Amino acid sequence: MGLLTKAESGWASLKNYLLDLLFPPRCAGCGRLGYWFCERCVSEIQTVEDRGTVPRRPNSALNGLRALGYFDGRLRKAIHALKYSGRRPVAKPLAQLLARYLENNPLPYEVIMPVPLHLKRTRERGYNQAEILAQELGNLTSKKVDVQSLIRHRLTPAQVGLSEEERLTNVRGAFQVLGEGLQGKAVLLVDDVATTGATLEACAHALRAGGASKVWGFVLAKER
Numbered sequence: 676m677g678l679l680t681k682a683e684s685g686w687a688s689l690k691n692y693l694l695d696l697l698f699p700p701r702c703a704g705c706g707r708l709g710y711w712f713c714e715r716c717v718s719e720i721q722t723v724e725d726r727g728t729v730p731r732r733p734n735s736a737l738n739g740l741r742a743l744g745y746f747d748g749r750l751r752k753a754i755h756a757l758k759y760s761g762r763r764p765v766a767k768p769l770a771q772l773l774a775r776y777l778e779n780n781p782l783p784y785e786v787i788m789p790v791p792l793h794l795k796r797t798r799e800r801g802y803n804q805a806e807i808l809a810q811e812l813g814n815l816t817s818k819k820v821d822v823q824s825l826i827r828h829r830l831t832p833a834q835v836g837l838s839e840e841e842r843l844t845n846v847r848g849a850f851q852v853l854g855e856g857l858q859g860k861a862v863l864l865v866d867d868v869a870t871t872g873a874t875l876e877a878c879a880h881a882l883r884a885g886g887a888s889k890v891w892g893f894v895l896a897k898e899r
């Protein structure tokens with residue numbers, strides 16, 4: 676089970692393993708048996724390429740924010756499967772899309788970091804979907820993946836239904852960098868979805884305060 680992460684509790688790992696055995700792979704996009712996310716569905720995802728740049732506010736701590744595509748259709752289904760249905764292997768084809776995007780739209784980064792979940796949330800879900808994506812992307816790009824240096828030390832209410840300003844206030848100060856390992860490093864900060872980018876912004880502030888020289892936000896999907 677190469678997809679298991681350190682943050683997973685033993686019970687969640689065992690539960691997910693048994694679920695995989697009991698329920699064979701079914702495509703997250705179209706339901707086809709034998710696939711986690713089939714090539715046909717992957718090919719239907721429209722990447723936004725250079726238009727993936729998400730507008731940011733002035734004084735942003737992010738050097739840029741890129742999205743692979745929009746949060747709808749097959750991509751939305753795949754993200755939901757990864758995030759809420761315990762279908763962790765869906766991360767592999769999604770990470771392949773991210774890697775291909777980076778090949779076509781290179782960014783100058785040295786280390787890949789996922790947006791962290793609070794430990795309580797990670798325990799509830801059994802894993803952090805952003806961390807799995809980051810690990811898979813690290814395998815494909817041979818870049819270092821750092822899942823230790825950035826932590827979410829404050830549990831924040833869900834962002835759904837909040838305005839952009841409320842979202843920013845909600846997550847401000849929720850993240851913290853541990854140690855000195857990020858001094859002068861250019862970071863690629865990975866998450867599944869960006870709505871207003873408030874969470875990525877809060878992470879970027881913490882990363883800059885922790886010594887990172889650059890922070891690029893990189894997500895699978897952005898809201899239209």
Ligand SMILES: [Zn+2]
Pocket residue numbers: 702703704705706707712713714715716717
């Ligand atoms: Zn499919």
